[in-house]
Amino acid sequence: MPVLEVEGLVTHYLTKQGPVDAVSGVSFTVDAGQTFGLAGESGCGKTTIALSIMGLLPSNGRVMGGRIILDGEDLLGKDEKELREVRWRKVSIVFQGAMNALNPVINVGEQIAEVIIEKEGVRKDEAWNRVRELFDLVELEPDRVTDYPHEFSGGMRQRVMIAMALANYPKLVIADEPITALDVIVQNQILDLMKNLQGRLNLSQILITHDLSVIAETCDKVGIMYAGKLMEYGEAAPIFKTPLHPYTSALIGAYPSIVGEKRDLKFIPGAPPNLINPPTGCRFHPRCPHAQEICGQEEPEYREESLGHYTACHFVEELRDTLRLGGH
Amino acid sequence: MSEELVVRNLKKWFARSRGLFSREQEYVKAVDDISFEIEKGQVLCLAGESGCGKTTTGRLILRLVEPTEGSVSLRGVDIFTLKKEELREKRREMQMIFQDPYESLDPRMDVFSILAEPLEVNRIASGYGELRERVHKALEDVRLVPVEEFIRRFPHELSGGQRQRVAIARALMLEPTFIVADEPVSMLDASIRTEILNLLKELREKYDLTFLYITHDIAQARYVGDDLMVMYLGRVVEKGPMEDVILEPLHPYTKALISNVPVPDPEAQRERIPLTGETPTPIDLPEGCRFHPRCCEAGERCSQVEPGLVKVGNDRWVACHVQAATPTRANNI
Numbered sequence: 001m002p003v004l005e006v007e008g009l010v011t012h013y014l015t016k017q018g019p020v021d022a023v024s025g026v027s028f029t030v031d032a033g034q035t036f037g038l039a040g041e042s043g044c045g046k047t048t049i050a051l052s053i054m055g056l057l058p059s060n061g062r063v064m065g066g067r068i069i070l071d072g073e074d075l076l077g078k079d080e081k082e083l084r085e086v087r088w089r090k091v092s093i094v095f096q097g098a099m100n101a102l103n104p105v106i107n108v109g110e111q112i113a114e115v116i117i118e119k120e121g122v123r124k125d126e127a128w129n130r131v132r133e134l135f136d137l138v139e140l141e142p143d144r145v146t147d148y149p150h151e152f153s154g155g156m157r158q159r160v161m162i163a164m165a166l167a168n169y170p171k172l173v174i175a176d177e178p179i180t181a182l183d184v185i186v187q188n189q190i191l192d193l194m195k196n197l198q199g200r201l202n203l204s205q206i207l208i209t210h211d212l213s214v215i216a217e218t219c220d221k222v223g224i225m226y227a228g229k230l231m232e233y234g235e236a237a238p239i240f241k242t243p244l245h246p247y248t249s250a251l252i253g254a255y256p257s258i259v260g261e262k263r264d265l266k267f268i269p270g271a272p273p274n275l276i277n278p279p280t281g282c283r284f285h286p287r288c289p290h291a292q293e294i295c296g297q298e299e300p301e302y303r304e305e306s307l308g309h310y311t312a313c314h315f316v317e318e319l320r321d322t323l324r325l326g327g328h
Numbered sequence: 329m330s331e332e333l334v335v336r337n338l339k340k341w342f343a344r345s346r347g348l349f350s351r352e353q354e355y356v357k358a359v360d361d362i363s364f365e366i367e368k369g370q371v372l373c374l375a376g377e378s379g380c381g382k383t384t385t386g387r388l389i390l391r392l393v394e395p396t397e398g399s400v401s402l403r404g405v406d407i408f409t410l411k412k413e414e415l416r417e418k419r420r421e422m423q424m425i426f427q428d429p430y431e432s433l434d435p436r437m438d439v440f441s442i443l444a445e446p447l448e449v450n451r452i453a454s455g456y457g458e459l460r461e462r463v464h465k466a467l468e469d470v471r472l473v474p475v476e477e478f479i480r481r482f483p484h485e486l487s488g489g490q491r492q493r494v495a496i497a498r499a500l501m502l503e504p505t506f507i508v509a510d511e512p513v514s515m516l517d518a519s520i521r522t523e524i525l526n527l528l529k530e531l532r533e534k535y536d537l538t539f540l541y542i543t544h545d546i547a548q549a550r551y552v553g554d555d556l557m558v559m560y561l562g563r564v565v566e567k568g569p570m571e572d573v574i575l576e577p578l579h580p581y582t583k584a585l586i587s588n589v590p591v592p593d594p595e596a597q598r599e600r601i602p603l604t605g606e607t608p609t610p611i612d613l614p615e616g617c618r619f620h621p622r623c624c625e626a627g628e629r630c631s632q633v634e635p636g637l638v639k640v641g642n643d644r645w646v647a648c649h650v651q652a653a654t655p656t657r658a659n660n661i
Contacts, residue, residue: 041517153606154378183377183544184588185603192602210517213547213590236594254522255592256551258574265551267523271487 002029003171003204004053004091009066011045011052021275022048024228025066025302028221030172033198035205037219037236039212039251043272044225046208050174053206054093055083071171088119092165094158096177101161102149109135109145112164119168134163138193155186159193166197174206179214191218212255216240224248227273227283230302234309242324244311247284249323282314290319332506332538333366333389338398340384357610358384360562361398363637366555368505371532371539373553373570375546375585377607380559382542386508389540390424391415402506420450423499427511429491433483439494440479443467446501466497469534470527489520493527500531510542525552546589550574555643558582561610561618564637568644578646580623617649625650 011023023045030036038046051057053068055075068075070090075083095101103111112134113127122130132142138159149157158178165173175194179187195218198205207219215222216236223233224247232245243249250268270287273279279286285295294314302312313319339362341355359381366372374382387393389400391407399406402422410418426432433442443463444453453459464475470493472478483491492512499507509528513521529552531537543549549556550570557567558579566579577583584601591598603622614621620630629649637647646652 041519155606183607184546184590185377185584186606187590188588188600188602211590212518213592216592216594216596217590219594240592240594251518252592254519256522256525256547257591257593258547258550258586258589259591259593259596259598262550262571265522265526267521267526268519269523271489271520 001032003032003071004030004206005067005069006049006053007067007069009049009052009068010064011048011057012062012064013048013058014060014062015276018276021278022061022228023052024278026223026225026228026230027066027302028223028230028233030204030206030221032171032204033202034220035195035198035207035218037215037222038206038208038225039210039215039222040225041210041251041272043275045228046225047176049225050093050176050206050208053091053174054087055080056087056093088115088165088170089168090170091172091174092168092170094161094165094173094175094178096180102157104149107146107148108152108160112145112160112167115164115167130167131163134166137166137197138163153186154182155189158182158190162190162194162197166201169201170203172204172206174208176208177210178207180209180211187214194218212240212252213257224251227278228275229283229312230310231284231313232309232311238306238309242320244305244309244316244320244323245284245313246288246290246319246323248311250289282312290315290322330368331365332368332370332403333540334399334401335365335389336363336399336401338362338385338388338400339396340381340388340393341396354611357562357613359388359395360610362559362562362564364557364564364567366506366538366540368538369532369536370555371541371553372555372557373541373543373549374557374559375543375549376559377544377585379561379607379609381562381610382544382559383510385559386424386510386540386542390419390422390508392424416450420502421504422506422508423502423504425492425495425499425507425509425512427514429488429495430483432495433491433498435483438480438482439467439472439486442483442494443498443501446498450502452502462501466501469500469531470494470497472497487520488516489524492516492524496524496527496531500535503535504537506538506540508540508542511544513548514543514545521548528552546574546586547591558585561607561613563618563647564645565619565648566644566646567637568641572642572644578640578644578651579619579648580625580650581619617647 007027009023009026013020013022040046052063063076109131112131116127116130131145135142135145140159179190209215219236222236222239224231226247231247232239253266256265268287281296281298282300285291300312300314302310304310305316338359340359341357343353343355346352346354376382388395399408407418440463443466444459447453447459467475472493513524541552553570556570556573558565560581566582574586577586584603587601605622616631616633617635620626635647635649637645638652640646
C-alpha cells in the first residue's frame with residue numbers, strides 16, 4: 001500500500017531568463033514502512049521534489065502539472081490552509097543544516113512544543129511532556145529539552161530536528177541530505193536511529209542525498225535523477241548491480257569504495273545542462289558515451305523494463321551487458 | 329628514496345581563558361606531539377573526524393600558524409627557523425589547495441590575474457610575454473581549455489569544478505615540490521570530484537609532486553594515497569601503507585572508522601563497529617589513551633598511561649597498548 005504516489009510531477013521556477021524546468025514529469029511511489037532514496041548531482045531537482053510535496057516552494061516556484069497523492073489525498077488540489085493541516089501532521093521534513101533550521105535564541109524544547117501546540121491545540125504542559133518523550137525517542141536526554149541549539153553537537157542537533165519532524169506523528173518523513181555535514185560514525189548513528197524509528201513507528205521515508213553509498217546501504221527503492229528527470233527507478237539491489245541507464249552506471253563508476261579491487265574511477269565529462277534550455281531528446285545525451293543520433297532528437301520512453309524497474313534510454317537492450325560489466 | 333618532509337614532535341596548543349572573569353588558561357590541544365615523514369613523490373593521506381587536528385597539522389606544516397613546539401623540515405630545511413624573507417622564498421616550494429575555492433580565490437580578480445599574481449609577487453616572470461605563456465601553460469595543465477575561453481573570466485563565472493581547477497593551477501604556478509591539499513573535493517559532486525582527483529593524480533606524476541592529502545573520506549583517501557595516517561584528538565593513532573591499513577586496521581579507532589564507511593553496494597555484508605557518543609573537544613582530555621572511554625578493547629593500563637606510536641610491523645605504526653602487546657599478529661602483515 002503506497003503512502004505517497006507522485007505522478008508526472010512538473011515543477012518550474014519562474015526567472016527573468018525564462019522558466020526553469022526543474023522537475024519534468026517525475027513519477028514514483030513510496031510504500032508504507034519503506035525508504036525511498038532520491039539520488040543525483042546538485043541541481044538535478046531532488047530538493048525541488050521535496051519542496052513540491054511539502055508545498056514549501058519558494059515564491060517563484062510553481063507546480064505545473066502532475067499529482068501528489070499522500071495517504072489517499074491529492075495535495076495539489078489543496079489551498080494553503082488545507083496544506084497546513086497536512087504539513088507536519090502527515091508529512092514532515094528534516095533539512096541538511098540543523099544549525100540553520102533551528103532558532104539560536106530559543107531553547108529547542110520550546111521550538112518543538114510550539115509546533116505541537118500549533119498543530120494539535122494541546123495544553124502547554126502536555127506539549128512539553130511530548131517533547132520529553134520525543135527526546136527519549138531520538139535518544140537524547142530528556143533533561144536537555146531546555147538547552148539551546150549551540151549547546152548540542154552536530155549529530156545531536158540533527159536528532160533534535162528528527163524529534164521535531166516526528167512531533168505530530170507523520171506518516172512520511174522527507175530527509176534532505178540529513179547527514180551530509182556529519183562525520184561517518186555520527187552519520188551511521190543517525191541513519192541507525194532513523195531505521196530504528198521507521199520500524200517502531202511504521203514510518204515511510206524519502207532520503208535525499210548525493211551520496212550513492214548511503215543510498216545503497218539504507219534504501220529499499222531508489223530513483224536516480226538527472227536534469228529534472230528520473231533516469232532510472234526501482235529496487236536498490238538491481239539498480240546498483242545491473243543498472244540499465246548509462247547515467248546510473250557512470251555515477252556508480254565515479255564512486256570510490258573501500259572494498260573490492262582498487263580500480264580507476266571514470267568521471268562523466270561535461271556539466272549538467274541549464275534547465276531553462278534543456279537539451280532536446282534525452283537530457284543526458286550530450287554527456288553520454290553511448291549516445292547516437294536519435295538520442296538528441298527523440299526523448300526516450302520511460303518504461304518498465306523488468307518488474308518494478310523503470311528507465312528511459314533508447315538503447316536499453318543494446319547496452320544491457322555493457323553496463324552490467326561496469327563498462328561505463 | 330629521500331624524505332621530502334619530516335615532522336617531529338609537532339604541537340599546537342591554542343590558549344583560551346576558562347571563562348569571562350577567569351584568569352586561568354586552558355588549552356585546546358589541537359595537535360599534540362605528532363611525528364611523521366613523507367618520501368619524495370608520495371601521497372600521505374591524513375584522515376580523521378572533524379576536530380581531530382588534521383587541518384591544523386596542514387596549516388602548521390606550511391607555517392600558516394606558528395607551532396607551540398616541534399619542527400617541520402621541507403627538503404632538509406626547518407621552516408620554523410626561517411626569517412620572514414627566507415620563509416617567503418621557501419614557500420615557493422610548498423603550496424596549499426583549500427576546500428572551498430569560493431573563499432580562496434579573490435572574486436575581484438579574473439583568472440589571468442589570479443594565476444599571474446604569484447609570479448608577479450615573487451618577481452619571477454621576465455615580462456608580460458613570459459607571464460602570459462606560463463599562465464596559458466598552467467591552464468592547459470588543469471585542462472581549462474580552450475584557454476581563451478577561461479582566461480578573462482571571474483570566479484563567479486566558473487562552475488565549482490572549474491574554480492577548483494583554477495585553485496590547483498594557482499598552487500602550481502611557482503613550481504612547488506610539496507602540496508598540502510585540505511579536502512580539495514569535498515564541496516563537489518561525485519562525477520566532478522572524480523575528475524579533479526584524476527587530474528591531481530596526473531599532475532602528481534607529471535611534476536613528481538609530494539602530497540599531504542587531508543580528508544575525512546577514507547574511500548577517497550584510498551583512491552589517491554600511498555599511505556594512510558589517522559588522527560584522533562590531536563594524536564596520530566595509526567599509520568601505514570594504505571591498502572594494509574584499510575584491509576587490516578590495527579587501532580580500535582581506525583577499525584571503527586573504516587567499518588563505518590558506507591560502500592556503494594546494497595548487498596555488501598559488512599560488520600559495522602558502533603562507537604557511542606561523539607568525539608569530545610580536545611580540552612579536558614581523558615587520562616591515558618585519549619580513545620579509551622569509547623574503546624571496546626580498553627584494559628586497565630589504557631586509562632592510566634598514554635600509548636606512544638610504536639612500530640608493530642612492516643611500516644605499520646600504532647598507538648595502542650592492546651595492539652602493541654600482540655606483536656605476533658602485526659608482524660605477520
